Amino acid sequence: MTPHTFGTDLLRRSLAGTGTDSGPITHLSVIPTRTARFAEWPEWVDDAVREAFIDSGIDRPWIHQAQAAQHAAAGRHVAISTGTASGKSLAYQLPILDAMVRDQRSTALYLAPTKALGADQIRAVTSLIAGRPAFSHLAPCAYDGDTDPEIRHWARMHSRWIFTNPDMLHIGILTGVFAGGGAAGPTRGQWRGFLRNLRYIVVDECHHYRGVFGAHTALVLRRLLRLARACGSDPTVIAASATVADPAAALTRLIGEPAVGVTDDGSPRGERTIALWEPDFVPGVTGENDAPVRRSAGAESARLLADFVIEGARTLCFGRSRRGVEITALGAREALSHSAPDLVDKVAAYRAGYLADDRRRLEQQISEGELVGVATTNALELGVDISGLDAVIIAGYPGTVASFWQQAGRAGRQRTSGDALVVLVARDDPLDTYLVHHPSALLDTPVEAPVFDPRNPYILGPHLLCAATEFPLQDTEIDAWGARDTVDELTAQGLLRRRKAGWYPAAGVDPHGDIDIRGGIGGQILIIDQTTSELLGTVDSGRAPSSVHPGAVHIHQGRSYVVDELDLDDGLALAHPEEPDWTTSARETTEVVITEIIDQATHGPLTVALADVDVTHQVVGYLRTLLSGEVLDAVALDMPRHTLHTRAVLYTLPDDELAALGIDATRLPGALHAAEHAAIGLLPLIATCDRWDIGGLSTSSHPDTGLPTVFVYDGHLGGAGFAERGYTEFATWIAATRDAVRACGCDNGCPSCVQSPKCGNGNDPLDKAGAVQTLSAITGWLSGT
Numbered sequence: 001m002t003p004h005t006f007g008t009d010l011l012r013r014s015l016a017g018t019g020t021d022s023g024p025i026t027h028l029s030v031i032p033t034r035t036a037r038f039a040e041w042p043e044w045v046d047d048a049v050r051e052a053f054i055d056s057g058i059d060r061p062w063i064h065q066a067q068a069a070q071h072a073a074a075g076r077h078v079a080i081s082t083g084t085a086s087g088k089s090l091a092y093q094l095p096i097l098d099a100m101v102r103d104q105r106s107t108a109l110y111l112a113p114t115k116a117l118g119a120d121q122i123r124a125v126t127s128l129i130a131g132r133p134a135f136s137h138l139a140p141c142a143y144d145g146d147t148d149p150e151i152r153h154w155a156r157m158h159s160r161w162i163f164t165n166p167d168m169l170h171i172g173i174l175t176g177v178f179a180g181g182g183a184a185g186p187t188r189g190q191w192r193g194f195l196r197n198l199r200y201i202v203v204d205e206c207h208h209y210r211g212v213f214g215a216h217t218a219l220v221l222r223r224l225l226r227l228a229r230a231c232g233s234d235p236t237v238i239a240a241s242a243t244v245a246d247p248a249a250a251l252t253r254l255i256g257e258p259a260v261g262v263t264d265d266g267s268p269r270g271e272r273t274i275a276l277w278e279p280d281f282v283p284g285v286t287g288e289n290d291a292p293v294r295r296s297a298g299a300e301s302a303r304l305l306a307d308f309v310i311e312g313a314r315t316l317c318f319g320r321s322r323r324g325v326e327i328t329a330l331g332a333r334e335a336l337s338h339s340a341p342d343l344v345d346k347v348a349a350y351r352a353g354y355l356a357d358d359r360r361r362l363e364q365q366i367s368e369g370e371l372v373g374v375a376t377t378n379a380l381e382l383g384v385d386i387s388g389l390d391a392v393i394i395a396g397y398p399g400t401v402a403s404f405w406q407q408a409g410r411a412g413r414q415r416t417s418g419d420a421l422v423v424l425v426a427r428d429d430p431l432d433t434y435l436v437h438h439p440s441a442l443l444d445t446p447v448e449a450p451v452f453d454p455r456n457p458y459i460l461g462p463h464l465l466c467a468a469t470e471f472p473l474q475d476t477e478i479d480a481w482g483a484r485d486t487v488d489e490l491t492a493q494g495l496l497r498r499r500k501a502g503w504y505p506a507a508g509v510d511p512h513g514d515i516d517i518r519g520g521i522g523g524q525i526l527i528i529d530q531t532t533s534e535l536l537g538t539v540d541s542g543r544a545p546s547s548v549h550p551g552a553v554h555i556h557q558g559r560s561y562v563v564d565e566l567d568l569d570d571g572l573a574l575a576h577p578e579e580p581d582w583t584t585s586a587r588e589t590t591e592v593v594i595t596e597i598i599d600q601a602t603h604g605p606l607t608v609a610l611a612d613v614d615v616t617h618q619v620v621g622y623l624r625t626l627l628s629g630e631v632l633d634a635v636a637l638d639m640p641r642h643t644l645h646t647r648a649v650l651y652t653l654p655d656d657e658l659a660a661l662g663i664d665a666t667r668l669p670g671a672l673h674a675a676e677h678a679a680i681g682l683l684p685l686i687a688t689c690d691r692w693d694i695g696g697l698s699t700s701s702h703p704d705t706g707l708p709t710v711f712v713y714d715g716h717l718g719g720a721g722f723a724e725r726g727y728t729e730f731a732t733w734i735a736a737t738r739d740a741v742r743a744c745g746c747d748n749g750c751p752s753c754v755q756s757p758k759c760g761n762g763n764d765p766l767d768k769a770g771a772v773q774t775l776s777a778i779t780g781w782l783s784g785t
């Protein structure tokens with residue numbers, strides 16, 4: 001029976017006639033109301049700090065705020081993971097402000113993955129301390145890529161609380177501590193005073209640090225901690241996230257030092273109704289190899305957005321690209337123009353450049369009812385404080401459970417009732433299909449632990465050089481970072497030298513500029529808008545042929561460009577702005593060579609292994625797909641071959657066992673290929689990656705194993721930890737893959753189960769039934785049955 005809640009009533013009214021127990025809704029559940037639990041202000045809190053909070057309307061802290069502040073004040077690194085809008089800011093503001101009032105020289109560094117979030121936090125602190133003499137020396141200030149040189153200079157001299165990001169910390173702060181500091185450090189020595197007095201480091205939204213970005217950030221934080229200690233301070237790290245699994249372990253991995261976690265959320269919350277929604281197949285429309293196509297998540301969400309707006313429900317609709325978001329807003333406006341023309345102007349797309357001011361304006365327009373429905377990219381996922389939002393529509397699983405809850409948490413921020421509806425609309429994709437049919441995998445499992453690998457030698461090596469440039473490296477540090485082999489290699493290459501006081505870089509080594517914290521590893525290709533010469537971004541040279549080949553549609557901050565030319569020698573991809581009606585996906589051939597088996601396990605006839613591999617790709621063409629999912633055409637290309645040294649999880653199965661299941665030599669390639677595709681689609685369930693971070697290969701007989709073999713490999717040089725997670729969680733991953741394929745309602749395979757948008761072989765051959773049989777057999781062997 002459907003419960004009566006704010007959310008179910010809204011759904012029922014919006015879908016009058018369809019009912020909420022049937023049709024596209026695959027699951028409906030209610031998270032009940034929670035009341036606030038308060039603590040007293042800790043005894044050590046200075047009167048001036050307490051008064052500032054009380055005057056801002058906060059009479060007492062919630063229990064988790066007091067607990068986290070207590071740990072931090074006692075000098076324990078602490079990670080707080082409580083819901084969205086649970087006042088995590090206060091948990092770090094409290095110990096920081098207190099330290100600053102007690103010792104006027106104390107400093108703090110706040111790190112956020114986005115500049116906009118840092119700007120929000122400065123605003124919050126500035127308004128909290130405004131007009132209070134006890135805090136007049138703080139001068140909270142941003143220090144990032146957008147900060148003017150004069151303000152940077154002023155900040156270095158005067159600010160006690162700097163708001164920055166890992167990129168600027170790496171290139172603009174750590175280089176300016178000691179005289180050595182890296183030849184790149186124009187601010188040489190100027191940060192020393194700040195670091196000498198550094199009491200706290202805040203790592204906000206710490207679940208963002210995953211994959212290659214996570215590994216880089218982990219090493220930047222370790223470099224920060226060692227430099228601070230070399231300057232004479234011993235800062236405490238406070239990490240915060242609404243959505244990180246086992247926060248103590250996550251922070252420990254990030255900084256390489258023990259940390260404690262706080263998870264008992266004392267903040268109040270309204271009742272939240274969650275609906276999972278699977279769009280129907282569109283009659284008469286077919287995609288690749290005549291597979292059926294579902295209604296797009298964007299079109300379905302547009303219809304829901306219009307319905308909610310008619311019901312007066314203030315709604316945010318999250319989409320994955322700016323273009324998708326604009327189409328959703330247009331679709332909703334179009335629907336309203338027929339049924340409720342006076343509401344057309346109440347719907348907008350959030351398409352500004354992710355600036356804090358744009359967000360403020362939008363928050364205000366929604367609060368005042370000027371806008372009722374807004375379609376937005378994940379730009380509004382972090383740091384938005386819109387009170388009274390009634391509903392959130394998520395058009396397509398956003399990639400991680402963490403992001404899902406971040407987006408879901410935007411609704412119901414009204415303290416008085418806070419009731420809200422969240423609808424996840426599935427895309428035509430195996431992971432989305434799995435989740436809407438297995439709600440507990442989304443709603444009942446803890447969010448995934450961020451996956452990253454700070455020991456990847458291709459990432460670790462350059463950071464060791466940076467560290468040695470900043471301050472001589474010590475043997476104890478090398479051991480703590482697990483870096484002995486990499487140091488030996490750098491020494492053999494003549495890049496590091498051992499002297500009495502530690503390890504130093506060789507003369508002329510200037511490593512900072514070679515590291516791209518958000519990008520990949522190795523050479524970078526610059527993507528340029530050739531009509532304006534604007535730099536749109538960078539891509540790993542290894543990935544360039546498949547992502548920025550001539551004719552590729554490239555999305556940058558939601559805007560669309562088409563690539564005209566890729567010059568791998570000069571490191572340039574030249575593009576022009578264009579909004580075609582299609583997306584592109586590269587077709588490529590792949591070969592895998594096993595270079596070393598790291599670990600392996602045998603389960604009856606099944607062998608599962610983790611291995612170092614060389615993956616060689618060649619892009620041979622690309623497919624153009626209309627936004628409806630319909631395939632327009634295939635275009636041939638001839639791009640150079642490229643080899644990636646990385647890590648893979650692989651499994652082998654003997655032919656005779658498969659033949660006994662009815663999968664003979666004619667069916668084998670299709671069964672393995674389909675099983676591989678679905679497994680790639682499902683790996684993000686257990687490893688915080690995107691399916692574009694990984695690749696795969698299946699073959700009826702691999703030269704290195706002599707057996708039918710399936711590989712799933714990391715798309716990053718040296719591996720980002722994703723394949724390793726696939727290896728350790730193999731049983732969970734493969735069982736979920738089998739369930740996803742089995743749950744899909746199509747006959748012979750479609751994008752919701754075994755077709756892949758980036759298949760190098762045009763999704764041919766694929767044997768859906770064979771994949772289910774193979775995956776079922778694997779789960780049986782794994783459990784010993």
Ligand SMILES: Nc1ncnc2c1ncn2[C@@H]1O[C@H](COP(=O)(O)OP(=O)(O)OP(=O)(O)O)[C@@H](O)[C@H]1O
Nearest residue numbers: 058060061062083084085086087088089090242383
């Ligand atoms: N102890 C408290 N009592 C009452 N209100 C509080 C308390 N602590 C914080 N708040 C209020 O709760 C709201 C949310 O706080 P804040 O933005 O810090 O949450 P958050 O957890 O950082 O949010 P996000 O999910 O966006 O990261 C703010 O309006 C803040 O003033």
